[in-house]
Structure formats: structure tokens, C-alpha cells
Amino acid sequence: MTEILGVNAQALLPDNKKTDRPLFMVFAILAFLATLTLLASAAGYRASADWRSDLAESITVQVKPRAELNRGPNGEPSDPAIARNILLQLSAVKSVTILPPERSQELLEPWLGDTPLPDDLPLPTLLDVRLHAGQILDSQQADAALLAANIRADIDDHRQWDREIKRTTRAAQTISLTALVLIITASITAAIFATRAAITGQRRLIDVLHQVGAPPSYTARLFSTSFAMVGLKAGGVGAVAALLLSTLIGLLFSSSGGFSYFQPGLHMAFFDLYLVVAVPVILAIIIAIASWRTILKTLFEEIYP
Amino acid sequence: MHTPSSTSIPSAQTQPSAAGNNANIRANIRFERVGFRYTRDVEILSDVSFSLPRGSMTFVTGPSGAGKTTLLKLIYLHMQPSRGLITVFGQDTSQIDRKAIPTLKRRMGIVLQDFDLVDHLNVFENVALPLRVAGRKQATYRDDVLGLLKWVGLGARAHVLPQMLSGGEKQRAAIARAVIAKPEILIADEPTGNVDQDIARRLIRLFKEMNRLGTTVVIATHNTDLISEDANVLALTNGQVSRINTGMRVKV
Numbered sequence: 001m002t003e004i005l006g007v008n009a010q011a012l013l014p015d016n017k018k019t020d021r022p023l024f025m026v027f028a029i030l031a032f033l034a035t036l037t038l039l040a041s042a043a044g045y046r047a048s049a050d051w052r053s054d055l056a057e058s059i060t061v062q063v064k065p066r067a068e069l070n071r072g073p074n075g076e077p078s079d080p081a082i083a084r085n086i087l088l089q090l091s092a093v094k095s096v097t098i099l100p101p102e103r104s105q106e107l108l109e110p111w112l113g114d115t116p117l118p119d120d121l122p123l124p125t126l127l128d129v130r131l132h133a134g135q136i137l138d139s140q141q142a143d144a145a146l147l148a149a150n151i152r153a154d155i156d157d158h159r160q161w162d163r164e165i166k167r168t169t170r171a172a173q174t175i176s177l178t179a180l181v182l183i184i185t186a187s188i189t190a191a192i193f194a195t196r197a198a199i200t201g202q203r204r205l206i207d208v209l210h211q212v213g214a215p216p217s218y219t220a221r222l223f224s225t226s227f228a229m230v231g232l233k234a235g236g237v238g239a240v241a242a243l244l245l246s247t248l249i250g251l252l253f254s255s256s257g258g259f260s261y262f263q264p265g266l267h268m269a270f271f272d273l274y275l276v277v278a279v280p281v282i283l284a285i286i287i288a289i290a291s292w293r294t295i296l297k298t299l300f301e302e303i304y305p
Numbered sequence: 306m307h308t309p310s311s312t313s314i315p316s317a318q319t320q321p322s323a324a325g326n327n328a329n330i331r332a333n334i335r336f337e338r339v340g341f342r343y344t345r346d347v348e349i350l351s352d353v354s355f356s357l358p359r360g361s362m363t364f365v366t367g368p369s370g371a372g373k374t375t376l377l378k379l380i381y382l383h384m385q386p387s388r389g390l391i392t393v394f395g396q397d398t399s400q401i402d403r404k405a406i407p408t409l410k411r412r413m414g415i416v417l418q419d420f421d422l423v424d425h426l427n428v429f430e431n432v433a434l435p436l437r438v439a440g441r442k443q444a445t446y447r448d449d450v451l452g453l454l455k456w457v458g459l460g461a462r463a464h465v466l467p468q469m470l471s472g473g474e475k476q477r478a479a480i481a482r483a484v485i486a487k488p489e490i491l492i493a494d495e496p497t498g499n500v501d502q503d504i505a506r507r508l509i510r511l512f513k514e515m516n517r518l519g520t521t522v523v524i525a526t527h528n529t530d531l532i533s534e535d536a537n538v539l540a541l542t543n544g545q546v547s548r549i550n551t552g553m554r555v556k557v
Binding site for chain 2: 011012013014015204205207208209210211212213214215216218300
């Protein structure tokens with residue numbers, strides 16, 4: 001891999017393992033940050049997609065209690081059962097599940113705590129409505145049908161949630177993109193700085209190459225190949241470290257049982273491996289181009305007439 | 306002693322025009338009323354005119370600061386003149402496309418005063434540099450390089466770094482690098498400046514051998530003891546050509 005495009009960089013440039021170490025660290029850290037940003041962004045996107053997919057296929061209907069409850073044969077409120085039957089008649093609806101009263105109580109927990117509530121406390125009943133794939137419920141039609149049966153209900157088709165998730169995802173993507181732009185800028189700056197230092201350090205070699213008829217592209221290729229190799233190796237280390245860290249975070253979430261709603265999105269996906277491979281390669285290309293341009297500019301300004 | 310105006314292009318200008326054109330074509334290096342100055346300083350070279358035919362061997366002499374190194378730099382395309390015309394290999398250097406310069410440089414060999422050996426490359430690698438730049442693989446030039454090193458007395462020093470060499474050895478390594486690619490023009494700036502008289506004579510013999518093989522040789526030196534009676538000499542004083550001996554005439 002040391003001989004690229006006819007230039008054996010390693011043999012012509014001095015062995016600078018010690019002096020290259022700080023540069024290696026900088027590129028590794030930048031690759032680590034870039035990979036972490038991309039992995040987090042991909043995980044966030046997956047989580048968002050999962051949430052939105054769930055939301056799109058489900059609707060929550062809240063049947064409000066009345067002062068005088070209609071009750072069924074076993075004493076249970078009959079309004080939810082009526083509402084269920086009405087909703088099932090709508091073409092988009094696949095299934096309707098009347099959720100147990102405990103779920104309604106869970107909604108009140110943030111305000112009332114987990115103290116048992118009196119049985120006669122009128123609580124709304126929640127209906128979990130599942131839709132056929134790709135179908136959209138006509139909320140107005142459903143509302144009208146329920147009203148006609150004298151049932152007071154709120155239909156939550158999760159549009160508000162969907163909008164919020166979309167907005168949050170977009171904001172997260174913008175932050176990730178900004179971070180990536182900054183990381184790329186930092187990589188370019190580091191590559192330019194390192195190339196300038198190398199030009200100063202290897203001025204004699206550059207002069208001699210010029211004397212013996214090396215075209216500028218030969219000299220530029222020599223240095224840019226060398227820096228690209230440093231970037232590739234450092235990028236590999238940084239990307240693998242980021243992968244390990246994100247896997248560890250995913251495992252910690254799984255084992256703690258927390259963030260259960262976020263958990264599916266933070267699991268590794270096969271696509272993430274592409275990111276881990278792509279980051280060092282892209283970093284090496286960016287470094288090579290920045291180095292190439294810097295050395296050509298210097299050669300034409302200072303050495304070639 | 307000639308004045309600059311009277312010595313410009315000594316032979317070609319004294320020939321009939323047809324012959325002169327022919328001479329220009331045959332001249333490997335030609336200066337016509339060349340002046341050079343850094344920014345607004347006084348001219349380092351002023352009205353320098355001469356022609357060096359292909360296969361000639363010329364000594365450029367003169368005291369320190371006379372403009373010898375500048376003249377050589379102009380020949381090997383390191384700089385452009387402030388005025389006047391320079392042709393190398395028959396091409397006007399001011400008209401040469403920047404991309405074509407490396408190709409022309411590969412037809413020249415250069416030995417500078419400070420040798421310009423690359424510190425982290427050993428003698429073999431330093432000498433082989435022009436061949437590597439030309440795209441040759443080591444297997445194809447290994448024997449040539451080792452043979453040349455042996456010829457210049459560095460056969461046993463091939464894998465030594467330059468800092469381990471004496472001044473004379475560095476000089477020979479630099480000369481070996483300049484001639485390894487069999488250049489059409491060999492330019493040497495004070496090639497004997499750092500060696501004793503014995504080694505200096507051996508180096509001059511090496512240059513003469515290169516010249517015998519058809520290379521145009523231009524050597525800047527202040528050591529006139531090394532210049533034989535019949536040698537071509539271009540003497541510079543204060544940036545002007547003060548003397549050109551008859552041996553320099555362009556072959557027509």
C-alpha cells in the first residue's frame with residue numbers, strides 16, 4: 001500500500017513515526033468524533049423512523065366518562081364498547097383494543113403518584129386503534145360517528161407527535177451536519193498545517209526533486225500519499241473506537257432497562273459498519289486533497305518559476 | 306578583453322545569417338543580451354550573450370559575486386531572466402510551458418555547491434533519485450547505479466548516509482547523481498570547491514569523460530588551475546562577460 005500511483009512515499013520520505021504521532025492522534029480523534037456523530041445520527045434517524053412508523057399505524061381514542069355511566073351486563077361502562085364497534089366499522093381500522101383502567105391511571109401518575117385511586121373515580125377509557133398498513137383514518141368521520149352515538153371522545157391521531165418528532169429529528173440532523181462540517185474543516189486545517197510543516201522540514205528533498213526533474217504532481221503525490229496513509233490508519237483507529245463506544249452505550253441501555261423506548265434505535269445496524277469503513281477512507285481522501293493542494297500551491301509560489 | 310556588447314554570441318553573430326540560424330539550432334544553450342536582477346536591485350547579470358554548442362565543455366570563471374551561480378541557475382531553468390533571451394535545447398525559456406520544465410530538467414544534470422544530498426536517503430538512493438523520478442524500477446537501474454558509484458570511488462559507500470561521507474565523497478555522490486541519467490547538459494557549480502587538488506583533477510576527468518560521450522558540460526569554478534590552455538572559458542566580471550576564448554565557437 002506504500003506504493004501508490006508510482007510513488008513510493010515511504011522510501012523517499014523519512015520514517016517520521018515519532019513526529020507523526022501527534023498528527024496521528026489529531027486525525028484519530030477527528031475520525032472518532034465524526035464516526036460517533038454519524039452513528040448517533042443514524043441511531044436517531046432509526047429511532048425516529050420506528051416511532052413515526054408506530055405512530056402512523058396507531059391512533060389513541062380517549063372515551064370520556066359521563067356523570068351517568070351507561071353500563072354493560074357486568075357493570076362495566078358500555079361507552080367504550082360502543083365506540084369500539086363504531087370504529088371497527090371504519091374501513092381504515094384493523095383492530096381496536098380497550099385498554100384496562102390501569103393504563104388510564106398510569107396517565108395520571110405524574111400528577112397523583114402511584115397511590116391507588118378510588119374505584120368510583122371517573123377516568124377516561126383508552127382505546128388503542130390499529131390501522132391497516134398505508135391507510136389513514138378520517139378523524140372527522142370517526143368523530144362524527146362517535147358523536148352520533150352520544151359518545152364524547154377525543155381522537156388523537158398523533159399528528160402533533162409526528163410533527164414534533166420530525167422537527168426534533170431535523171434539528172438533530174442539522175446539529176450532526178454542523179458537527180461534521182466542523183470536523184471536516186478541522187481535518188483540512190490539520191492537513192494543511194502538517195503539510196506546511198513537512199514542506200519546511202523536507203525542503204531539501206523538494207528542491208532536489210525539482211532539480212532532478214520531478215513534476216510538481218510527483219512531489220505533491222509523494223506528500224499527499226504519505227499524509228493520506230496517516231489519515232487512513234488514524235481514521236481506522238478512531239472509527240473503531242467510536243464503534244466500540246456506541247456498542248457499549250447500547251449494551252448499557254439494554255442491561256439497565258432504561259430508555260426502553262430509545263433502545264431499538266441505539267442497537268447496531270449493519271449500515272453502521274459501512275460508516276465505520278467510510279469515515280477513515282473519506283478522511284484519508286480529504287487529507288490527501290488538502291495536502292495535495294497545499295504542496296502544489298507552495299511549489300508554484302516558491303519553487304517553480 | 307572583450308566588452309559585453311562586442312562579445313555577444315561570439316561566433317553565431319559573426320557568421321552569415323543562414324549559418325547563424327543553423328548555429329542557433331545547434332546551440333544547446335544560448336544567451337542573448339540577458340539581464341537579471343532580483344526585484345529592483347542592480348543587475349547581477351547584464352547584457353550577457355553567448356552560445357554553447359551541443360557537446361561543448363565550458364568553464365565559467367570569475368571572482369566571487371561575478372554572477373556565475375546566477376548564470377547557471379538561468380541555464381537550468383531555476384529562474385527566468387529579467388530581460389533578454391535564453392534558449393535551452395532550442396527552446397525560448399520564457400515561452401516554455403510550466404508543465405514542460407520537468408521534462409527539460411530531466412535532460413540536464415546539476416551539481417550544486419552544497420551538494421544537495423538528501424540526508425535521510427543513502428548514497429545509492431540519492432544517486433538513483435533521477436531514475437526513480439523518471440519512473441524506472443529499482444531492478445532496472447540497480448546495476449547502473451552501483452557501477453557508477455564504483456567508478457567514482459564510492460562503491461563501498463553505497464548504503465551509507467550522506468552525513469557519514471567526507472566533503473569529497475559528498476561531492477562525488479552529487480556528481481554521480483547528476484550524471485546517472487546520462488543528461489544532455491551537465492551543469493556544475495564549483496564542483497571542486499570542497500575537495501583537494503588530486504580529487505578535483507579526478508572530478509574534472511569525470512566531466513571530460515561525460516563530455517567525450519556527448520554531454521554538453523558547463524562548469525562554474527574559480528579554480529583556474531584546473532582549466533587547461535585549450536579549454537573553452539566564459540569569464541564573468543561584475544555580471545558581464547569579460548572574456549570568451551576562441552574554443553567556444555559554435556560548430557556549424
